[in-house]
Amino acid sequence: MLKKLFMLIVAGFFLVSCAATNTEQGGDVDAASASSSSSSGGEITAGTQEDLIVNVGDRVFFEFDSSELTVDAQATLDAQAAWLMQYPDTNITIEGHADERGTREYNLALGDKRAFSVYSYLAQAGIDTNRMEYVSWGKERPEVIGSDETAYSQNRRGVTTVSN
């Protein structure tokens, strides 16, 4: 319960900082770290989802209709790989998401490709594939509600979630 509450707070700050900075690319990492300094204040348990969100960055963003990892995305995933090495008992599920400007079915396929891009990057970085699963949510679970590019750029994402 507490965990959920905490995540909501972090997510809230995340949204606010994104809206304020309105960065097109790599805004995720900046926003996440920005919120960590302002919101944390308390104890973050190492190796948890909160730790990943606040201190590493749990997500990468994609260009329209693309599942290729940008330079920023690769930097985030390098940090995720290092973090996963540090906590070898941590298993993850990678979620692939799309913005709303495609058909439901095409976006399911695209979300799967995005999740897999993250998955295979982490695998190449040395993370055991037994620790990782991936799933596409297509356009079904937007992070930011809205019908404009600001929302879409935040919704075309791959999100790493701690599953144990």
Add this chain to the structure above:
Amino acid sequence: MHSIRNMFMIKKILIFLFISLNANAALEVTIAQGKVEPTPIAITQIFGADSDTARYGNTLRQIISNNLTNSGLFYTVNEDLYIQSENLVEKVPRFEDWKLIKAQFLLSADVSKIDKGIRLRMRLYDVFNAKEIEKLQLTIPDENLIRRVGHTVSDIVYERITGETGYFDTRIVYVSEVGPLDQRVKRLAIMDQDGHLDSHQFLTDGKNLVLTPRFAPNNQIITYMEYKNNLPRVYIYNLKTGEREIVGDFPGMTFAPRFSPDSQSVVMSFSDPNTANSEIYLMDLNTRALSRLTNDSGIDTSPSFSPNGEKIVFNSDRGGSPQLFIMDKNGGNIKRISKGKGVYGNPVWSPRGDLIAFTKLTQGNFHIGVMDINGNNERVIVRDFSLESPAWSPNGRYLIFHRQKRSNLDGTGGEVTLHFIDITGYNERVIPTPRDGSDPAWSPLL
């Protein structure tokens, strides 16, 4: 579930109890493309001797009148204008009186209680030629089947006058949506094609995300996608038994299912877990034999069979942006058919075989259109910010789809509704649903 089973009983009942007393050749009314002037039809009061039968009569008249009006091919002449007010089931109408108010056709009916249930008698007249063109009676065991009787009579009138197959005694399965747009709760739901609330039922409880239901063309089975235990897979749902079953044991995501025309197979996308690349597969539901139809590094999805089962149209980004392609049923002979600019998706082959409906994103808007099966003669039927999921009426004259409004950062907007439109682009109507609705699909005639 009980009422669903009841609904299925009626088919047999209607077949056994139909006593068509007259079999004139159908009056051919050719319907060319373009706007059609609705044909005026008068529908007398549907007479009942007691309060129950009078109530059934009112309900029936309303159903029939709504159906015919919603088709865009008829309008019901205002009752206040009727000069003759008697029951015309056993009596020849005074055609002059009906001509005077410009009714081209005249429907009269009555309802009575008999030993075995409820009996409806109906007569359809061609006013201008002053003759009876249809005469029938049918009996149902109880009033639960009244709505089906109304739809059946509507189909008979539609067929006799237009020469086309009717579509009123059918149902729509769709995804009922509620809750915030980032945590949408989605349930499969089913209702009569007119969306009447009395016919509405939920099929799933909303615990798992469900998407893209489609009817089998020949029976009451639905295929759809569900996130059970967060694993997105294709399922089938037997409406007669209520049984749900996964289609195949795949190690990765399966999605975008549709039945083959014989309802014996499901064609769908499978995302290979070693590459996350989506290919199209065909699974025989009887033998569970699986065949792979596409093999390309691009996304291949949204397959839809031609009604003769020989070809499949599908969506692929193999050339860069998502376009429409046609292939043989075994995957051979792949040809791109979409020719215009824009991002194409959701191809659906018409049950008449001659057209493919699709969505296209271009210049910031979605379009729903139709094209010939070789991609020629593309025309837009409806355009808006967000349109998706076209599905054909079983007679191939109409499309249903969903339309979503823009959403806002504060969580408002994003309302999504079901719509009906004639493929001429005229006569668009909202199909009412108790909550928001998306991904509609049409049943065959019951």
